[in-house]
Amino acid sequence: MSERESGSMVLDDLRLEGETDASGARLDAVNVSAWFGSAKVLDRVSLAMLPGTVTALIGPSGCGKSTFLRILNRMHESVPSAKLAGEVQLNGQDIYAADQRVTETRKRIGMVFQKPNPFPTMSISENVTAGLKLTGMKVARSDRDALVERCLTRAGLWKEVKDRLDEPGGALSGGQQQRLCIARSLAVDPDVLLMDEPCSALDPTSTRRIEETIRDLMLDVTIVIVTHNMQQAARVSQWCAFFLAELGTPGQIVESGPTKKIFEEPSDPRTADYVNGRFG
Amino acid sequence: MAVSADQFDLPRVLDPGFSRADRIFHGSARSIAILVLVIFGSIGVFLGYQAIPTFHRYGLRFLTEHDWNPGLNKIGISATMLGTVEVALVALVIAFPLALGTALFVSEYAPPRIKSTLVALIDLMAGVPSIVYGAWGFFLLQPYASYVGRWLHQNLGFIPIFKVDTDPHAAIWAQSRYYGSAFIAGVCVAMMVLPIACAVMRGVFSQSPLGEREAAYALGATKWGMIRSVVLPFGRGGIIGGTMLGLGRALGETVAVAIILSQAFDIKFRILESGQNTISKLIAERFGDATTVQLAALLTAGFVLFLMTLLVNTIAAVFINRSRSGATTEI
Numbered sequence: 001m002s003e004r005e006s007g008s009m010v011l012d013d014l015r016l017e018g019e020t021d022a023s024g025a026r027l028d029a030v031n032v033s034a035w036f037g038s039a040k041v042l043d044r045v046s047l048a049m050l051p052g053t054v055t056a057l058i059g060p061s062g063c064g065k066s067t068f069l070r071i072l073n074r075m076h077e078s079v080p081s082a083k084l085a086g087e088v089q090l091n092g093q094d095i096y097a098a099d100q101r102v103t104e105t106r107k108r109i110g111m112v113f114q115k116p117n118p119f120p121t122m123s124i125s126e127n128v129t130a131g132l133k134l135t136g137m138k139v140a141r142s143d144r145d146a147l148v149e150r151c152l153t154r155a156g157l158w159k160e161v162k163d164r165l166d167e168p169g170g171a172l173s174g175g176q177q178q179r180l181c182i183a184r185s186l187a188v189d190p191d192v193l194l195m196d197e198p199c200s201a202l203d204p205t206s207t208r209r210i211e212e213t214i215r216d217l218m219l220d221v222t223i224v225i226v227t228h229n230m231q232q233a234a235r236v237s238q239w240c241a242f243f244l245a246e247l248g249t250p251g252q253i254v255e256s257g258p259t260k261k262i263f264e265e266p267s268d269p270r271t272a273d274y275v276n277g278r279f280g
Numbered sequence: 281m282a283v284s285a286d287q288f289d290l291p292r293v294l295d296p297g298f299s300r301a302d303r304i305f306h307g308s309a310r311s312i313a314i315l316v317l318v319i320f321g322s323i324g325v326f327l328g329y330q331a332i333p334t335f336h337r338y339g340l341r342f343l344t345e346h347d348w349n350p351g352l353n354k355i356g357i358s359a360t361m362l363g364t365v366e367v368a369l370v371a372l373v374i375a376f377p378l379a380l381g382t383a384l385f386v387s388e389y390a391p392p393r394i395k396s397t398l399v400a401l402i403d404l405m406a407g408v409p410s411i412v413y414g415a416w417g418f419f420l421l422q423p424y425a426s427y428v429g430r431w432l433h434q435n436l437g438f439i440p441i442f443k444v445d446t447d448p449h450a451a452i453w454a455q456s457r458y459y460g461s462a463f464i465a466g467v468c469v470a471m472m473v474l475p476i477a478c479a480v481m482r483g484v485f486s487q488s489p490l491g492e493r494e495a496a497y498a499l500g501a502t503k504w505g506m507i508r509s510v511v512l513p514f515g516r517g518g519i520i521g522g523t524m525l526g527l528g529r530a531l532g533e534t535v536a537v538a539i540i541l542s543q544a545f546d547i548k549f550r551i552l553e554s555g556q557n558t559i560s561k562l563i564a565e566r567f568g569d570a571t572t573v574q575l576a577a578l579l580t581a582g583f584v585l586f587l588m589t590l591l592v593n594t595i596a597a598v599f600i601n602r603s604r605s606g607a608t609t610e611i
Contacts (some may be wrong), residue, residue, distance in 0.1 A: 075498060080392070107500030117491035121513040131499035134509060181495070188499060 008100035024051035024222030032047030032086035043250040056233035057134035059243030060076025075108035116177035120170035127169040131188040175206020196224040327583035334580040364558040368530035370466025375473040388402035406475035414536030417468030426458035429552040460542030473526035484518025524596030534560035
């Protein structure tokens with residue numbers, strides 16, 4: 001048995017069982033369609049995102065992968081004309097069900113954005129605990145310092161900022177700001193972390209740090225990452241979904257599967273063309 | 281050899297090579313800007329110059345004397361200055377929460393259809409002549425506001441500023457004791473301050489960055505939580521600046537105040553009680569039949585008001601400028 005086969009076997013087993021020692025949650029998109037106004041941008045997309053794995057969403061610009069990501073934690077509906085069909089299930093529970101509160105959903109499914117967006121008027125440690133304050137979670141002062149340290153450590157930022165926790169978050173470099181944003185998302189203890197091209201505004205060194213952070217986090221948190229960088233998708237993800245919106249049609253998943261398979265042995269010729277850089 | 285190398289290491293003269301159109305525009309824009317400064321400066325200098333004989337004649341007593349009685353050669357503006365500040369502060373206390381709430385509603389909560397109408401209406405409020413507000417305040421507001429005044433007197437009368445020299449519980453109460461007070465004038469001026477303060481606040485709120493708003497939402501924030509953690513901190517400079525601009529307007533408001541206030545020259549902290557004065561009212565009412573000496577005194581009072589307004593507006597400008605620079609996430 002080749003190395004690739006054994007790799008995908010493990011993942012297939014993992015996907016069949018749906019149970020691992022990972023503590024993240026399982027996220028399932030079921031027949032998700034999306035519209036902005038009357039323009040349909042996603043057409044019946046289904047994808048399972050499993051605990052303990054990093055799922056990468058790849059595809060050319062405008063194929064709906066960011067829209068799909070924003071649907072996964074209900075950020076989609078903040079756009080006034082946005083509409084949607086289908087279900088997104090967090091551990092089997094539809095997050096769009098009438099009895100689900102949007103604030104609770106977003107707390108459990110965190111998000112890191114393309115452009116680092118720390119709160120500039122808050123200090124570094126206040127930024128980390130901002131989510132607790134915003135969601136009304138009370139943490140004792142003594143626990144708070146430990147929480148700040150733990151979150152910054154998990155985001156790979158602690159060593160760089162431990163002596164200046166009271167300085168404004170906006171004074172950090174771009175890469176540090178992005179890791180601060182990751183730490184801030186982790187502080188509310190989410191089950192899933194969505195990342196929308198988190199490294200596209202960063203230099204290679206910062207990108208490497210964030211990729212290390214992703215690898216460290218994947219056992220605790222289910223990670224879904226949108227990326228334009230093929231190498232990054234190959235480096236950090238175990239599962240990969242290729243989105244494509246062909247001329248005039250809404251975005252769809254052309255193919256999804258273990259990252260190795262998508263990159264080395266794709267079943268659809270369009271996937272092969274894209275991952276080999278022939279378009280996009 | 282070294283000498284000649286140094287020769288090449290001197291800073292070069294850099295000529296940006298502006299085109300003629302650029303130079304003409306630059307020149308005319310600069311002259312207009314200078315003209316504005318010159319006009320503003322000359323008003324200040326003119327008023328300051330007019331103030332010299334008055335200070336020569338009355339000295340600092342002009343600032344401490346409360347009465348304005350040319351017949352007794354008593355001329356001073358301490359009571360009038362106090363009244364000016366009182367009316368402006370009452371206006372501010374009323375207008376601030378209204379402006380803040382309106383600005384937040386317009387920028388954050390109002391559906392797009394209502395939004396533009398609301399903005400137009402608020403801007404329209406700024407365009408209503410102050411004489412109209414004055415008439416509204418005097419004929420329509422005053423009878424009702426005097427009930428509010430009595431209520432405040434009854435319930436908060438233990439606080440000195442809410443005292444009125446009458447019995448609030450009397451069966452037939454002396455309503456006229458509550459007429460023409462700094463409170464009623466302040467309510468009326470608040471209507472004029474509101475649109476200015478609201479426009480500045482709304483402008484700053486709507487600039488608060490989308491990235492930070494989404495960051496707050498993605499953490500599970502409610503709308504109010506997002507406003508508190510993103511919009512209000514971002515807009516802090518605008519809130520303070522808009523309020524101060526409104527205060528500048530309130531200090532100088534003339535016609536409406538002149539109609540409503542019943543004139544008195546006492547140093548008085550009781551805002552609900554009839555009788556108060558402001559500098560602009562004093563000037564407007566005494567200007568017509570003033571002698572040369574009195575005219576100079578009125579212009580001196582105007583100079584003091586000019587300085588007060590200048591100070592307030594300068595502080596406002598500092599706050600507004602500071603809010604733009606320090607509060608973005610640009611990297």
